Amino acid sequence: MKKFKKGDRVLPAGTHIYRPGEESGEMYNLLDGWVALYRILPAGRRQILEFALPGHFFGYHPNAEAATAHGAQCLTDVSVCVFPRRGFPELLRKHPEMGMALNSIAAHDIDRAYDHITNVGARSARERVANLLLELCLRVTRQKNSTTWSDTVDIPLAQHDIADALGLTSVYVSQMLKSLREQKVLVFRNGQLQILDHAALADLADLDSVPLP
């Protein structure tokens, strides 16, 4: 696996790792920072499909050299581990356990995509914001292997990122955040999330997994 690796790469915030319609011929494992997987519609609207956190594997497409429908942009300064797509099938053939690992990752990605569909399709704006922030908070916490809640969690998103992920307008997101703040559920400011009322938030967000007391 290490031999297969092409090398590490450090990228500043804002960089497009690849753009919709491009074929980079590479795959990535995110080492540090946040990346957004997104799509652009002809109308100009941007839809964020997934927030990639450290450990996330992305850029994998099965149909060898097809162009990707989505792009990947760094939300923060980022470091990624790069793999060439070429030769990847051989690698999988030699190491079936890697194929299984990849299956597991893919299944996980599908689950989160289904969560996302549900969030955007079936919930009100308030609930969407609550759900997204809580989910991200859980992912960050889990990733750090924390066994306890921190009082504040870093979530380096702008409000318009949240809007683009949830299919909302940034001004409406602002209003929802204000409402959540006034009702003492959470405070989100300057990329920092602070949860004030866990019970209320979990209730609003309706997350299936409500771990960590």
Next chain:
Amino acid sequence: MKKFKKGDRVLPAGTHIYRPGEESGEMYNLLDGWVALYRILPAGRRQILEFALPGHFFGYHPNAEAATAHGAQCLTDVSVCVFPRRGFPELLRKHPEMGMALNSIAAHDIDRAYDHITNVGARSARERVANLLLELCLRVTRQKNSTTWSDTVDIPLAQHDIADALGLTSVYVSQMLKSLREQKVLVFRNGQLQILDHAALADLADLDSVPLP
């Protein structure tokens, strides 16, 4: 692969193959009919995540015996091929090419899930309906290996199924269908889709792949 198979099963429309929260211990390959993968929210709302057409493989979850967050319900009379989940890892270990095939399937599913997110998150109701119907039409056509457009395509959905997939209300879907009908774009009635104006539809739906002249 055939030896691994557990057997076929024929189910009437409406049957729940598995329900959210259950662990069926089985995986399925849809042979005939349509199946909806869905979720239920505490508010009672149903979100359809994916329409499974013949050939679709579903019910696969990597974390061995975890309960699934979604359910699967037959939209029509259905016949499925059933596999036990138990023993599946061994099978994959013996046949790495199957693992790769599964990866390919999973990547495809992710792509469609991303399409779905984009559709629900970034488009108007009209566009969503147009997009969904065109996509389903393409999938049906492709599946039949037709090289030409049929005048009408069977899409055995009720309007409330469309609504639940797109995060809309069934009465609003009715209005959108009326509008599309009046503007001579398409007619959808009794589970039959008839496309009147391909160009207009493709434009509205903004489908990336616009095949078959």
Next chain:
DNA sequence: CGGGTGTTTGAATAATGTCAAACCGAGTGG
């Protein structure tokens, strides 16, 4: 100090949901 980007606020507007009633076609029992 000035310019840029992101956030907040308010008012007007458009998109979508809700409720309720009417309609329609398919199946069913008399």
Next chain:
DNA sequence: CCACTCGGTTTGACATTATTCAAACACCCG
């Protein structure tokens, strides 16, 4: 063959949610 129910669809009036536009604000950075 008819009347009846039943689920799905259609329609209209109205309520709510979310978007648009525009301006003010805040903050960071040069």
